[in-house]
Amino acid sequence: MFxxxxxxxxxIAHSFTGAVFGPAQRLHGATFVVDATFRxxxxxxxxxxVDIGLASEQLKTICSSxxxxxxxxxxxxxxxxxxxxxxxxLIADRLAVRIAAGELGPGAAGLTGVEVTLHESHIAWASYxxxxx
Amino acid sequence: MFxxxxxxxxxIAHSFTGAVFGPAQRLHGATFVVDATFRxxxxxxxxxxVDIGLASEQLKTICSSxxxxxxxxxxxxxxxxxxxxxxxxLIADRLAVRIAAGELGPGAAGLTGVEVTLHESHIAWASYxxxxx
Amino acid sequence: MFxxxxxxxxxIAHSFTGAVFGPAQRLHGATFVVDATFRxxxxxxxxxxVDIGLASEQLKTICSSxxxxxxxxxxxxxxxxxxxxxxxxLIADRLAVRIAAGELGPGAAGLTGVEVTLHESHIAWASYxxxxx
Amino acid sequence: MFxxxxxxxxxIAHSFTGAVFGPAQRLHGATFVVDATFRxxxxxxxxxxVDIGLASEQLKTICSSxxxxxxxxxxxxxxxxxxxxxxxxLIADRLAVRIAAGELGPGAAGLTGVEVTLHESHIAWASYxxxxx
Amino acid sequence: MFxxxxxxxxxIAHSFTGAVFGPAQRLHGATFVVDATFRxxxxxxxxxxVDIGLASEQLKTICSSxxxxxxxxxxxxxxxxxxxxxxxxLIADRLAVRIAAGELGPGAAGLTGVEVTLHESHIAWASYxxxxx
Amino acid sequence: MFxxxxxxxxxIAHSFTGAVFGPAQRLHGATFVVDATFRxxxxxxxxxxVDIGLASEQLKTICSSxxxxxxxxxxxxxxxxxxxxxxxxLIADRLAVRIAAGELGPGAAGLTGVEVTLHESHIAWASYxxxxx
Numbered sequence: 060m061f062x063x064x065x066x067x068x069x070x071i072a073h074s075f076t077g078a079v080f081g082p083a084q085r086l087h088g089a090t091f092v093v094d095a096t097f098r099x100x101x102x103x104x105x106x107x108x109v110d111i112g113l114a115s116e117q118l119k120t121i122c123s124s125x126x127x128x129x130x131x132x133x134x135x136x137x138x139x140x141x142x143x144x145x146x147x148x149l150i151a152d153r154l155a156v157r158i159a160a161g162e163l164g165p166g167a168a169g170l171t172g173v174e175v176t177l178h179e180s181h182i183a184w185a186s187y188x189x190x191x192x
Numbered sequence: 193m194f195x196x197x198x199x200x201x202x203x204i205a206h207s208f209t210g211a212v213f214g215p216a217q218r219l220h221g222a223t224f225v226v227d228a229t230f231r232x233x234x235x236x237x238x239x240x241x242v243d244i245g246l247a248s249e250q251l252k253t254i255c256s257s258x259x260x261x262x263x264x265x266x267x268x269x270x271x272x273x274x275x276x277x278x279x280x281x282l283i284a285d286r287l288a289v290r291i292a293a294g295e296l297g298p299g300a301a302g303l304t305g306v307e308v309t310l311h312e313s314h315i316a317w318a319s320y321x322x323x324x325x
Numbered sequence: 326m327f328x329x330x331x332x333x334x335x336x337i338a339h340s341f342t343g344a345v346f347g348p349a350q351r352l353h354g355a356t357f358v359v360d361a362t363f364r365x366x367x368x369x370x371x372x373x374x375v376d377i378g379l380a381s382e383q384l385k386t387i388c389s390s391x392x393x394x395x396x397x398x399x400x401x402x403x404x405x406x407x408x409x410x411x412x413x414x415l416i417a418d419r420l421a422v423r424i425a426a427g428e429l430g431p432g433a434a435g436l437t438g439v440e441v442t443l444h445e446s447h448i449a450w451a452s453y454x455x456x457x458x
Numbered sequence: 459m460f461x462x463x464x465x466x467x468x469x470i471a472h473s474f475t476g477a478v479f480g481p482a483q484r485l486h487g488a489t490f491v492v493d494a495t496f497r498x499x500x501x502x503x504x505x506x507x508v509d510i511g512l513a514s515e516q517l518k519t520i521c522s523s524x525x526x527x528x529x530x531x532x533x534x535x536x537x538x539x540x541x542x543x544x545x546x547x548l549i550a551d552r553l554a555v556r557i558a559a560g561e562l563g564p565g566a567a568g569l570t571g572v573e574v575t576l577h578e579s580h581i582a583w584a585s586y587x588x589x590x591x
Numbered sequence: 592m593f594x595x596x597x598x599x600x601x602x603i604a605h606s607f608t609g610a611v612f613g614p615a616q617r618l619h620g621a622t623f624v625v626d627a628t629f630r631x632x633x634x635x636x637x638x639x640x641v642d643i644g645l646a647s648e649q650l651k652t653i654c655s656s657x658x659x660x661x662x663x664x665x666x667x668x669x670x671x672x673x674x675x676x677x678x679x680x681l682i683a684d685r686l687a688v689r690i691a692a693g694e695l696g697p698g699a700a701g702l703t704g705v706e707v708t709l710h711e712s713h714i715a716w717a718s719y720x721x722x723x724x
Numbered sequence: 725m726f727x728x729x730x731x732x733x734x735x736i737a738h739s740f741t742g743a744v745f746g747p748a749q750r751l752h753g754a755t756f757v758v759d760a761t762f763r764x765x766x767x768x769x770x771x772x773x774v775d776i777g778l779a780s781e782q783l784k785t786i787c788s789s790x791x792x793x794x795x796x797x798x799x800x801x802x803x804x805x806x807x808x809x810x811x812x813x814l815i816a817d818r819l820a821v822r823i824a825a826g827e828l829g830p831g832a833a834g835l836t837g838v839e840v841t842l843h844e845s846h847i848a849w850a851s852y853x854x855x856x857x
């Protein structure tokens with residue numbers, strides 16, 4: 060199995076609901092360093108997993124749509140704990156939609172899985188891994 | 193599949209038995225940067241994999257019980273090569289016991305796997321991955 | 326010249342005033358990985374720069390007083406751009422006060438300088454360096 | 459499942475054929491930080507995954523055979539895009555041959571998988587994972 | 592003293608002349624992760640060292656002019672060993688020219704120093720530090 | 725001012741004397757990732773700070789003489805707290821002796837300073853910086 064990973068980041072504000080979150084129930088923020096991994100069992104005719112330029116661009120577009128915002132103000136996340144885990148899945152799912160739409164190029168049709176890891180600090184990170192197709 | 197990872201570290205002395213270990217047969221030591229990963233297929237009602245506060249606390253407790261010691265002096269490890277691989281399994285198994293005992297909170301009952309990676313230097317690390325339940 | 330550095334982090338929300346900040350004028354957030362460096366020309370009688378336990382504790386106390394907050398809501402920062410640079414100086418100055426107050430132990434009286442670096446992402450960080458006494 | 463990883467690096471020149479590569483169609487170069495991971499379900503009698511000294515040596519030998527070269531000049535790679543993904547597989551396959559030949563020691567007969575990750579920058583890396591025997 | 596650092600990278604081919612370079616006399620290549628640090632004694636009216644957006648853009652422009660090339664083919668570097676040290680100075684000097692030309696904004700007139708570090712691998716890096724004005 | 729840094733590591737056991745060390749008074753151990761930085765104001769005729777091959781070799785020789793040992797057993801360190809700070813100075817001073825003896829090559833005669841940083845974990849490190857000549 061082959062994979063390629065590209066890294067970007069977002070900087071957001073949010074708060075959490077639930078005693079389990081302790082002080083993070085207050086409005087605070089985070090830098091999430093975002094690693095997006097693309098997987099496939101065989102390389103394409105160019106000997107690559109995915110067009111890394113397009114993959115980086117699409118990840119940047121998704122990150123830009125989330126970054127420099129207070130996620131609490133986004134109606135899409137109303138009543139949702141925008142945890143690191145949740146955001147990893149959100150970005151992975153948005154990548155899957157763009158892959159299906161051909162925005163990572165025709166070669167990306169051969170991708171079979173995607174994983175997104177969000178690093179919230181030097182001592183904590185979360186991932187979500189899913190299949191494609 | 194979702195995962196959350198938290199990082200801590202231990203600083204120990206030990207020696208190894210067996211020609212394969214070369215100079216590491218002498219009493220020496222290591223800092224192990226310890227990454228503990230918790231996995232589950234779906235998030236809990238709070239939208240998280242595990243209470244990260246409890247997970248960090250329990251990892252710290254396990255690390256404290258090992259750290260600042262000469263493992264050669266611990267009767268539990270008598271006749272055992274406390275290799276990086278062995279210690280990764282030891283910490284993973286101790287986390288599994290604590291998860292089963294409810295010490296990572298009731299939500300942790302949904303965890304299906306744990307992995308522990310010990311970084312012994314900038315050029316070497318070892319992991320042990322196991323299922324839960 | 327000797328130095329010792331310890332690392333901690335804060336997670337905060339804030340916004341900036343001024344066209345130079347672009348999208349960061351909106352309420353957003355950041356994880357700042359905080360490195361506090363302590364300097365002195367000669368080691369103390371214990372052969373150390375500073376009691377690393379106390380240094381870590383005092384840095385954690387300062388970080389806790391800032392973390393999991395919206396800095397825009399803090400009257401102390403009213404009308405202030407809480408930039409990475411500004412926060413690096415804030416934490417360095419607070420450390421200097423605690424050093425002067427003896428909270429890093431009597432040995433810390435020999436410290437001659439402190440530097441604080443805040444990493445806001447994998448591609449950007451800021452530092453402030455000052456003398457003591 | 460257990461694993462051990464060792465790190466080395468190569469510095470090479472190469473160029474790519476295909477519009478998908480953009481400016482990387484020109485002769486350029488890369489440092490690849492190479493992580494080689496060895497996997498097995500149970501530890502050997504010495505409580506290890508593999509003789510880490512031999513594993514590091516064999517990885518270094520493979521890296522030396524590739525490093526400080528223009529891969530475009532190597533007949534073995536004639537007409538081949540020596541992408542990060544391709545080189546990850548190349549190194550993994552060469553490790554597999556050496557494992558089978560006993561060059562990582564008799565204990566390495568118990569290895570069941572190998573994975574190689576090549577980091578081409580702080581924001582991009584690629585992996586290839588395969589089974590053994 | 593305050594500083595701000597931004598990171599980018601270049602991927603180049605080159606060769607060296609001189610026995611001291613050993614195998615690096617052959618045409619090979621490198622990824623250089625480039626850290627550009629900007630220094631000044633006091634913050635500007637916006638509470639910053641430099642417009643980080645402009646600083647990142649200008650560094651990217653300089654990196655793009657060098658990247659994905661064989662430096663041996665550039666007449667500017669004819670007869671020059673384009674060592675990591677040399678390239679660190681080259682990028683620092685080019686940043687200094689752009690700062691003087693106002694391309695990092697009017698606030699950058701207050702900068703007093705710049706330092707550039709090029710990481711050529713996980714085990715080697717080089718820096719060049721200079722004053723401005 | 726130019727600098728070049730090379731990285732290596734040591735793995736040692738030791739204990740400390742003095743209440744300030746808390747649990748580290750017990751026999752324990754550490755991996756120290758060792759960064760050795762060489763400085764000079766101008767490059768030599770080869771456009772480099774130092775022969776990086778010789779610098780790496782000499783650092784490795786010094787590291788090997790310390791590594792895989794219990795420093796408490798070394799008569800040289802009798803009655804000495806072999807703190808991270810102390811070991812940084814020890815390695816810097818040993819490098820200085822080797823530079824003076826010509827073991828880093830004739831070009832190293834132009835070096836004006838050396839700094840050694842020892843990383844004891846992901847959250848703590850210490851440095852010692854000295855002049856040469």
